[in-house]
Amino acid sequence: MITTAELEHLAVLSRIKLTEEDKKSLIKEFDSILGYIDQLKKVDVSLNAEGRIGAVKNVMRPDEVQSTSKEDIERLLNEAPDREGDFIAVKKILGADPGL
Secondary structure (H helix, E strand, C coil): CCCHHHHHHHHHHHCCCCCHHHHHHHHHHHHHHHHHHHHHHCCCCCCCHHHCCCCCCCCCCCCCCCCCCHHHHHHHHHHCCCEECCEECCCCCCCCCCCC
16 A cells, blocks of 8 residues: 555655645555556466467667757757756755655
């Protein structure tokens, strides 16, 4: 079960404001989703050799550098909530108390 404090923490991280009615509704929805996930954890999904339809193959492609225009970069940086020069500024989260 998700607590109100956990939901409020998620709202802060997501930068959304929730009313008390929203919180009650979302807690019910989260509990339903988490209950379904608990059911899925109990399902046996192991396969034996005869159960395979085809061989499992990992399809990979090589990494390729794509050129990006200065206008594309500037448009992306202008969409960010905060920036420092040519970088998106983010709040330090490692080793810091989120202040809930």
